[in-house]
Amino acid sequence: MVLGLLVALVITALVLAYLVKTGEIVIPALEPAPAATATATAQAKDPAAAVCPQEELKYAQPKDITVNVYNATTTAGLAAATAQSLKERGFKIGKVANGKLKNPKVVGTVVSGTKGRANALSVQRHIKGTEYVKKPKRSADTIDFVIGKKYKPESMVPQKKVDTADGQLSCPIAVKEARKQAKESAAATEKAKPSPAPETKDK
Numbered sequence: 001m002v003l004g005l006l007v008a009l010v011i012t013a014l015v016l017a018y019l020v021k022t023g024e025i026v027i028p029a030l031e032p033a034p035a036a037t038a039t040a041t042a043q044a045k046d047p048a049a050a051v052c053p054q055e056e057l058k059y060a061q062p063k064d065i066t067v068n069v070y071n072a073t074t075t076a077g078l079a080a081a082t083a084q085s086l087k088e089r090g091f092k093i094g095k096v097a098n099g100k101l102k103n104p105k106v107v108g109t110v111v112s113g114t115k116g117r118a119n120a121l122s123v124q125r126h127i128k129g130t131e132y133v134k135k136p137k138r139s140a141d142t143i144d145f146v147i148g149k150k151y152k153p154e155s156m157v158p159q160k161k162v163d164t165a166d167g168q169l170s171c172p173i174a175v176k177e178a179r180k181q182a183k184e185s186a187a188a189t190e191k192a193k194p195s196p197a198p199e200t201k202d203k
Helices: 002-022 038-045 078-088 114-126 172-192
Strands: 066-071 092-098 108-112 131-134 143-147
Touching (some): 108 114, 114 131, 131 172
Parallel strands (some): 066 092, 066 143
Antiparallel strands (some): 108 143
């Protein structure tokens, strides 16, 4: 009788093991914890992830991109001249007008909503030194290029040298500021921690 019981237990154990292995039965405690993605880890460690999109984007063809060009400098006709340069590269041109920048001492800013990020990448690839600025509420995939004081005709990358590989948007100014603020915040938090009480010796 005891032998029969042992045989039954062994058979039951083998059946359960088979069902678990094939996925017919799932035991939560045995399931592996989801691995953290590289992006999630980077966002947790680097404050830059909050101010600059981190995803890999595909280069979009200029013929599929509409760019609004705004001049935030005092150089007359710069928006029209820049728009013409972009048009010659195949971009569609939307509005051409004067504009404003919080920090005009830049080459320029490339602005888009979430839908237009790949298009923004392409514009950045054609104009070196630009700063990407996200505008979450924008639903269209059009791009704004706002020209800053550091823009020069040679800011345009020669067409044959334009990088068309997948890549990330560039936000050097925002990233630098975010990291600076995070460092200052960490230092302030560390400074605010109470000092440990001095040790006392028994007399």
